Amino acid sequence: MSEQLRFDGKVVIITGAGNGLGRQHALMFAARGARVVVNDLGGGAHGGGKSSASADAVVEEIRRSGGEAVANHDSVEDGPSIVQTAIDAFGTVDIVVNNAGILRDVSFQKMSRDDWDLIMKVHVNGAFSVTHAAWPYLRDKGYGRIIFTTSGAGIYGNFGQANYSAAKLALLGLANTLTLEGRNRNILVNTIAPIAASRLTETVMPAELLAVLKPDYISPLVGWLCHEQCTETGGLFEVGAGYMAKLRWERTRGHTFGQGLKWDVEQVAAKWPKVIDFDDAEHPQSVNDTVSAIMTALNARSYGGNEFLDLDVAYAAE
Numbered sequence: 001m002s003e004q005l006r007f008d009g010k011v012v013i014i015t016g017a018g019n020g021l022g023r024q025h026a027l028m029f030a031a032r033g034a035r036v037v038v039n040d041l042g043g044g045a046h047g048g049g050k051s052s053a054s055a056d057a058v059v060e061e062i063r064r065s066g067g068e069a070v071a072n073h074d075s076v077e078d079g080p081s082i083v084q085t086a087i088d089a090f091g092t093v094d095i096v097v098n099n100a101g102i103l104r105d106v107s108f109q110k111m112s113r114d115d116w117d118l119i120m121k122v123h124v125n126g127a128f129s130v131t132h133a134a135w136p137y138l139r140d141k142g143y144g145r146i147i148f149t150t151s152g153a154g155i156y157g158n159f160g161q162a163n164y165s166a167a168k169l170a171l172l173g174l175a176n177t178l179t180l181e182g183r184n185r186n187i188l189v190n191t192i193a194p195i196a197a198s199r200l201t202e203t204v205m206p207a208e209l210l211a212v213l214k215p216d217y218i219s220p221l222v223g224w225l226c227h228e229q230c231t232e233t234g235g236l237f238e239v240g241a242g243y244m245a246k247l248r249w250e251r252t253r254g255h256t257f258g259q260g261l262k263w264d265v266e267q268v269a270a271k272w273p274k275v276i277d278f279d280d281a282e283h284p285q286s287v288n289d290t291v292s293a294i295m296t297a298l299n300a301r302s303y304g305g306n307e308f309l310d311l312d313v314a315y316a317a318e
């Protein structure tokens, strides 16, 4: 059997760790030697209320099993106090798992400003606040692992979740840039899109499905991505029911109208099949890959006489 991948000496902050996925992450890290800050506001699934009970129960469970953990009951919007809990109890922070979340599902037509703002506050501002407060510690020590928790609703959209979708995909944007800013300080950043039974999904999924979507099926991926042996960064992973897979962007080869030439709506319509043709697609990985595609278009030469000349044809004829 392979050697157990452990987190001895590592300090982990897990937000929203009083229930569901966060609780499982906390139990997994603690069982492998990490010292864990169990953060949870203890409110309802739609954002109301506050209670210390759920975070305290998880801390108690970890301690009973011989692990080390402390509770923090602040909202993720108050990241500095959550990080301070880690510093006060354990002197540092190595790993941040941004997991806390709520839902305010309602069709866009009926969505209130409050429904929008609350979801942004908890998911986007919360993940920002905790990660931003931890960042200087990770930079100074030249070590860090960060997880963001997005959702299929963000990646693909989902009826009734305009607020949640927008917030969840904002986290991927944040992760993408922190990947770049953290890389040379050995701060590695990854994003998961889980599917699991929890109080967030119990009302929208049938019982048979919930029974096989155990939240503890998500934590092993989080553990690996946060382990010092794992060099993955900037990844986006779908995970659930034992399945885990990496996603990436895909771009068609597209069509380039030559510089100095004229093209209009009709020429776009004529070239549309090529613009959307994913045969022989590319997989851009950085903003440079966008810039280079645009530079290719800028460098495309004008061919005299034919103002709607197709450059592919022109190059082929050279």
Ligand code: NAI
Binding pocket: 015, 016, 017, 018, 019, 020, 021, 022, 039, 040, 041, 042, 043, 044, 045, 054, 074, 075, 076, 077, 098, 099, 100, 101, 102, 122, 126, 149, 150, 151, 152, 193, 194, 195, 196, 197, 198, 199, 200, 201
């Ligand atoms: P859950 O409701 O069981 O756990 C979320 C925890 O976050 C709760 O304990 C809650 O008290 C805590 N929390 C909420 N607002 C907070 C705040 N302002 N500050 C601190 N803690 C707060 O839900 P679940 O399913 O475990 O969700 C965990 C994460 O996974 C969420 O970010 C959710 O959006 C995401 N997710 C879950 C999916 C699923 O299938 N369960 C699907 C896609 C994403």
